[in-house]
Every structure is written in C-alpha cells, then in structure tokens.
Amino acid sequence: MTVYNAHKKNRRHLNLALQGGGAHGAFTWGVLDRLMKDGRIFIDGISGTSAGAMNAVVFTDGFIKGGRQGAIDALHTFWQQVSERALISSGHASLPWFMPQGGQSQWNVDDFPAFMMADFISRMFSPYQVNPLDINPLRDILSEMVDFEGLRKRKDIKLFVAATNVKTCKLKVFRAEDMYVEAIMASACLPLVFRAVEFQGEQYWDGGYLANPAISPLIHECESKDVLIVQINPMNRPDVPNTAREILNRINEVSFNATLAREMSGIATISNLIAQGKLHDTPFHRVNFHMIVAEDEMSKLGAASKSNADWKFLTYLYELGVATTDKWLADNFDQIGVQSTLDMVKSYS
Numbered sequence: 001m002t003v004y005n006a007h008k009k010n011r012r013h014l015n016l017a018l019q020g021g022g023a024h025g026a027f028t029w030g031v032l033d034r035l036m037k038d039g040r041i042f043i044d045g046i047s048g049t050s051a052g053a054m055n056a057v058v059f060t061d062g063f064i065k066g067g068r069q070g071a072i073d074a075l076h077t078f079w080q081q082v083s084e085r086a087l088i089s090s091g092h093a094s095l096p097w098f099m100p101q102g103g104q105s106q107w108n109v110d111d112f113p114a115f116m117m118a119d120f121i122s123r124m125f126s127p128y129q130v131n132p133l134d135i136n137p138l139r140d141i142l143s144e145m146v147d148f149e150g151l152r153k154r155k156d157i158k159l160f161v162a163a164t165n166v167k168t169c170k171l172k173v174f175r176a177e178d179m180y181v182e183a184i185m186a187s188a189c190l191p192l193v194f195r196a197v198e199f200q201g202e203q204y205w206d207g208g209y210l211a212n213p214a215i216s217p218l219i220h221e222c223e224s225k226d227v228l229i230v231q232i233n234p235m236n237r238p239d240v241p242n243t244a245r246e247i248l249n250r251i252n253e254v255s256f257n258a259t260l261a262r263e264m265s266g267i268a269t270i271s272n273l274i275a276q277g278k279l280h281d282t283p284f285h286r287v288n289f290h291m292i293v294a295e296d297e298m299s300k301l302g303a304a305s306k307s308n309a310d311w312k313f314l315t316y317l318y319e320l321g322v323a324t325t326d327k328w329l330a331d332n333f334d335q336i337g338v339q340s341t342l343d344m345v346k347s348y349s
Helices: 022-036 051-085 113-124 137-145 148-153 181-187 216-220 244-275 303-307 311-335 344-348
Strands: 012-018 041-048 158-165 171-174 197-199 202-206 226-231 288-293
Touching: 012 022, 012 051, 012 216, 022 041, 022 051, 022 226, 022 303, 022 311, 041 051, 041 216, 051 137, 051 148, 051 158, 051 181, 051 311, 137 181, 158 181, 158 216, 171 181, 181 197, 181 202, 244 303, 244 344, 288 311
Parallel strands: 012 041, 012 226, 041 158, 226 288
Antiparallel strands: 158 171, 158 202, 197 202
16 A cells, blocks of 8 residues: 545544553554555644554654655664564563464463563562663664654654653653653653653653553644544453463553543543533533554453564554554544544443
C-alpha cells in the first residue's frame, strides 16, 4: 500500500492515545503505519506512555523530517533497532532474548529458564545493584534517531508524554518544551528494571502507573475533537488466572489499565451530561472517542512476551496492527468527526 493524497473534504483529523506495553508496542507501530498510508487521516496530537511515548516521538520526528513516508520509515527503523539490540522495556523485565524458531505458541516465553532467572533476580535485587551504570540501549536508540531539539521547536503535532513522580505520587505530563530523551525514558522507567530517571530536578517511574496514557490533554489542548485510543493491554480475559505467573500477568494488566479506565469513566459521565444539555456555559465540550484493539489476539500473549524483541514476533504484531486498523478504517472512517464509535460506558464503567 502506498501513501496517497486525499481531497480536502475527505480529510479526517484525529488525536491519538497510545498505551505502553513493551514489545507489544509493535502493534501500535502497525496502527500508525496504516494510518499514515491513508491520505485522509491527519494527526493533531499524540499522548503516549512508555512504549506509546517512544512510538509517539519517533513517529513525530520522522513526520517533521520527511512527512508521512518519513514517519513510516522512522518507525520501521526504530523497531528494527530494538530487535537488533535485543533489549526492550517490558511489563516485568528487560532482557536479551534468543528466541527459538517457531510459531505463535513459542512467543509466550514465561516459562523459559532465562526469563524465570531474570524475573527472580529483579524481585530479589534492585536495578541499583544489578545495573549500577544504568545502561539502557533504548536511550541510545532514541538519542541517535530523534532530533529532540527539533521536537521542542516545532508544533506540527502536539506531544504529551506521561510519567509518575516517585516522591509525590503525582502525574507529570511532559509537553513540547520538555521533549528531551530523559522525558521519554522517565515515561518508560519500570522500577524493578531501571533506576528512577532524574529529570528537571525530579525522579520518575513509568507513566503507566498514573496514566496509560493521559487523555485530558488531547481533549483540552488539541484542535481535533476525535480521540483514537490504541489499546494493547487486554481489558478482558476469558478465564480467571490460577498459576503464580498468570496471576502476576493479570495484576500487571489490571494496574496498567486501571488509570485509563478511571479517566474514561469520568469522561463518560461528563459526555452523558453534555448530551443531556446539562453543562451549558462550561469549558466542557463533546468529544468523539474511538478505539483500535485486537483483544482476542493480544490476550493470548503472556507478560514475558513484552520482552520478546525477536524480529518475527515484532513483525507479527506490526502486521496485526495494520490489519486491525485496515478493518477499523473500513468500518468507522465515515464516523470520524461525526460521532463516537466507542461505547465508553460498556468499555470502561
């Protein structure tokens, strides 16, 4: 599929909300790739957390440098670099993976000895002990690829990156003027894997604890009144977990979905009041919400697969993101700018 131009009357503007989830963020890579190849879609703002923040800054930097094709190429290069350096931030660990050949069934690596040992070490020793030099190849990849100074100067796409202040337990949303590599690393700092990231005199952990991702800035600070959530952490699972590994996996999913569910539940209440005409002369306005999600497929993947940087696995997720977005556009494009296609009460209340 090639990039094409669209007549002005067919254009649709969206804000994007990108969840974090380690290697599962390659699904979002596929989503962004497909959106950029549709010349009818224009992005006004992006809010991202952790892997979502990385996708956001790489995408925006690529767009500034080379338009739609620049964004497409930048994301491909980023994920290729992640795979080649074989290290990625995940929901539990950050490990080099030497994956066996095989199908999807081998992508759940929860019971691999290497993962089990690393998981045990992360629970017994802090990153201050096992990684005293604070080595993080993701920082190197972003520093090499992204022109952060350019991001701070340009406002082509508004960026919002969430992080958790360790000392105050308050959410920090970094905006254009704060776009340094430290802000992105703060957003992706899992406390059992990396030392807290010091930035602007404060210490930060992963933003997913308080916003995965932050929705409010997209509503109040962007022109588009349509928000598309790219959700990669399953809200629903068919069975109750009964093993230690499955329980920890589900705890991780619940905690990293809780903040989004809470914020969206509040927004749903306000949206209902607006629809009933009860919020006249207030700063609140109607916003259309949409979601791209492949919950059936993503729920088959265990927590450890968030650390799987094998290129076959990443491209599987990329292709899943492309296919899911292709179907979403076919079903919902005409509703962008018209009405919500996401039932917020059903999804988050």
